[in-house]
Amino acid sequence: MADTCRDTVVLLEKNLTRVMRLKKHPVPENADEKKKHTRTLQDAERSLAQARLSARRLALRHVEKSQIVTTDALSENESELLQPEGPPFHLCAFCHAWHCLNGYAAAQGVMVWLPDLHPASVVALNARALKEIFSDERKRVRQGRAVLNALVQNRLAVEEKFRTWRPADFADALRRWPPAQRQMLREKMDGVALILLPDSFPDKKYVM
Known part of the structure; x- marks a missing residue:
């Protein structure tokens, strides 16, 4: 479980960094390049949303997966539940x-x-x-x-x-x-x- 938590956190941070980097990148003026940039950013945002959903479902693993559908940023409490150094029997x-x-x-x-x-x-x-x-x-x-x-x-x-x-x-x-x-x-x-x-x-x- 500890390894799964670490891998999930790493993947989440990786996707967040990618989205932030793409948003900081100047939007190309060329139409084709602009379309390519937009498509790349949308793909990155979808990957981030999926990473957040997976992380939230892992943090709140006592709740049925079908009940967890939000893909916004994790709360402080949810992030704490993902920390592998936390108590092994930690409950919400x-x-x-x-x-x-x-x-x-x-x-x-x-x-x-x-x-x-x-x-x-x-x-x-x-x-x-x-x-x-x-x-x-x-x-x-x-x-x-x-x-x-x-x-x-x-x-x-x-x-x-x-x-x-x-x-x-x-x-x-x-x-x-x-x-x-x-x-x-x-x-x-x-x-x-x-x-x-x-x-x-x-x-x-x-x-x-």
Whole structure:
């Protein structure tokens, strides 16, 4: 995995350097040369977009590939996830919260009932909604809140089935059950998902 991360970073930097160099190059006045320059630049930009997509999918490998389609520059957090010297079991903030239901981030969230969605899809939707909410554009904020509210509404089904939607209560239940019987509880919880809220992230960089 470390070698793959290094190779991906090298390829990304190589493509970025190529695009920057071509953009700095004066545009030829000759029509044929200008057309050739434009075509070369477009090819380089497509290669950069593909390199960014591959890098983002590697950094966010816990999310289904089909959910990751953006080709803009990687965020600081995404770049950190690509560093091979990072912790070997490093998790993104969302996955860490799922594994630590009694932690701070999870405590600000809610458990919801989404049996038809893969956990990776839930994480992707939750992350996208919060990114929109944390943006500076009113339209995006409204859209993000609409998605988040739709997800959170599914807590009622969890409360009806388990008499609680608080993540800490589920953490306590898992801790109380003997290790040999936890699989049975996990099977009962199949379809339950954690949704994090804006208060789960005092530092927006873990979402952006």
